[in-house]
Amino acid sequence: MDGGAADDRYTVDRYFALVAQGELSPEDRVELLDGIIVAMPPQDPLHASGILWVERELRRALGPDVLIACQLPFVAGIGSAPEPDFAILPGSMVDYTRRHPTRASLVIEISDSSLAQDRLTKSRIYAQADVPDYWIVNLRERVVEWFADPESETRVYRRRGKAIGKAQLTIAGFPDVTFTAEQLLPPVPNDF
C-alpha cells in the first residue's frame, strides 16, 4: 500500500491535460499541490479586499512595467501548479503567452482560512521552486509572515519571521523597494 501511493500523483502535464479530457472544467477552482488536486475555496470579502489592497500597494511600489500575476497558474516543479494570490514575475508579458511562469521573485498569499495550508504546504512548494521571497499576509493575526533563502532540496526556507507595524520587508529581486507590514494589511473598519 505504501509503495503504490507515490505513483498516481498528477504531474503538471497530466493536470493540464485533464481539462482537455473533460475531467476538469476550466471553471473548476483548483490547484495542483505536490501532485494532489486541491479545491480553492470561494473568496470571502475579507480575502478579496486583501487582494485589492495588496495589488494597489505592489503596483505603486513596483511601477507599471513589473509583471504582477494575481491568482494565475505558477508552475512550481514537476508536480505543482498553484495559483498564488500574487507572483512577481521576471521578464515581460510576451514571455508567458505560450507557457506558464516557472520562476518568480516574490510570491504572496493573502491568508485567512487558508493559513495552515499556506504555512505548511505552500511554503514547501515555493521553497522547492526556489522562489527567493515568500510572504503570507496573515489577516487573522494582522502580521506578515516572511520566508527567505529557500533550500530547494529540503523544501524549506532557511530564514523566516513575522513583521508587524512599521517593520520593513525587503525583496531580494528589488533591492530598492521596501514595504512595511502595515502597508500590506488592509484597514479594518471600526464596526468590525
Add this chain to the structure above:
Amino acid sequence: MGTGAITDGRYTVGAYFALVADGVLDPDERVELLDGLVVAKPPQSPAHAAGIRRAQRALRETLGPEVVISSQLPLISGPTSVPEPDLAVLWGKLEDYEMQHPTDASLVVEIADTSLAQDRLTKSRIYANAGIRQFWIVNLRDHRVECFADPDRDARVYRQRGSASDGTRLPIDAFPHAALRAEDLLAPARLTDDD
C-alpha cells in the same frame, strides 16, 4: 530521495497529529491531511451545510439509531491521509472509537459544490486506497449522486463508478436492507433550478 520514509516533506499521520501537540497547528484549524499535504477546508456554504444535514437524516432514518455515523471527523485513511469526510458510516459501536480514530468505514459521503474536482480526483483515490467499500459524492452542482464501489487499494481506484439521479435506489452493501434513494440526498429540484 526514496529511502522508504516520507522524505519529500509530506506528513505522516503521526507527524500531522504531532503538529497540534507542538503548537504548529491550532486544534481549531479547519484542515485535512490529504496524501501527506495539509490542506485547508473552506468555510461552508449554506447549500453544503444543508446537504450534510439532509444526507445525515437520510442515513440515520434508514440505518437506525445504533449505527455510528460520523460527520466531519477524522478518518485515518492510510499512512499519510486524515480526511474529515462530510459523513462516514463506521463499523462497530461508539465505544470502539474512544481511544483511536476510525481507520475504515462502510460508506463515505462527501457533499460537493465547490469541492467537486477535489472529491472526484483526490478523495476518491484516498478512500479507494484505504479500502472504503463505498464512496458517494452528492454532486449539488449537477443534482446527482456519483457512486464509487469495489476499491482496488493498490491502484487507488474504484473499479465501479456510476451516477444516480432522482428515482434511483442506492444500495449500501454493508446494510442489505437499507432503502435509500438518490432524492433522499439531493435538494428538491426546484430549489436548484436557478443555478
